[in-house]
Amino acid sequence: MRQSCSLLCLNTTMAVVWARLAFLAGIISLFHAGYSAAQHRAYMRITEQEYTSLPTDIGVQGLMSLLLTMYGILHIAGDFKEIRANVQLQNKSWETVGNRPTFYTFAHRGRALSPNYIPPKSKSLLDNIENISS
């Protein structure tokens, strides 16, 4: 859903716009080639000629529109991911890989850096001395 919305979204680069136009043109041309092939078949049947093979121009149009559509799709879909599994991990450290967000605990010393932190009241020395002497 979000992908289709992003296709219609306005703030995109020129290269992506060209890729989308290429994709649309390729799809339309492909349909056109298919329709004209069907029309050719019907014409052959009406004029009672033998149907041997598709005329070359329709074949060429189909092939070129396929390549154009593929080019457009590749640019819309984004970069390929690296196929070797260990290359992605080369630059990662234990900090990111060993991070366990579902197990976060909040009772750590980082709390003291917050402006809202109130340090717990500690007993003063006088209290301790009074306890010992009594």
Add this chain to the structure above:
Amino acid sequence: MASLDLDWEEVREQLRAWREDNTRHSEEVIDMWEYCLKHYKHKLGDERWMVEEQVVVAGLDSYRLDIAEHSLVALNEQFPGSLRVRKLKGMRLEALERFDEAMDVYDSIIRQDETNSTARKRKVAVLRGQGRIADAIKELTEYLKIFMSDGEAWQELCDLYLKEGDYSKAAFCMEELILTNPHNHLYYTRYAEIKYTQGGLDNMEIARSYFCQAAKLNPGNVRALYGLFLSCTQVSSSTKCSAQKKKETQQLATWALKEIADRYSKCRTNAMDGSKILETFGSLSITEKA
């Protein structure tokens, strides 16, 4: 209210990258939210709720409870009765150290939905936050009997066993993780470190071979190279080692040393001289009794 002149779209991309990368940048998230993205929250669309959730967790982590509560109220209005929002309320109680109430909240979530794994994991986190490591281990092993393939839970169990000093069980947890991701050099490094810590010639040889594998998977893993050097010196200085094995191990140790020196010389500054490192390596070893 102060507002930095940042491009809000870049900020949004950065937060999305952090969400997907699984990293912990709580203070930066809070700063970015407070000074930039908060004023554009209506432009975020569907992503707004994921960002709000991220802000709640970051706020609880850096003890900015006012910001966290603000976002939590917004989420509650949008998704009333949602279990995910209830879990966040439980996390807020944890941050306030009201652990019993947090436990009650998670129990109620589990009663309502038996298959909810995150509430069970939060219960373990509550026990860990209270410092009850043994109870946390018990709870986590119960969880793993049901949800056996949860990599994060195995990592957490390994960490809890390391806190207790139970190295053999921690090594078992790391073995499970290596089985799930056999191409991850960091798991091999950690496993080898646990084996090295356990000590003894067999464990040292296992550590040496796992450090080798980690260095093979990622030649940039300097920690594995250091570990390789240390475990090789330990094996070769052990009394039970045969002469031929000793020679091979020492060759491996010198190779590891050379690799480390290469790596340091590549990122050399004027202050650091690569040749001194080779001399100081001689003093780098951990002996059995201090």
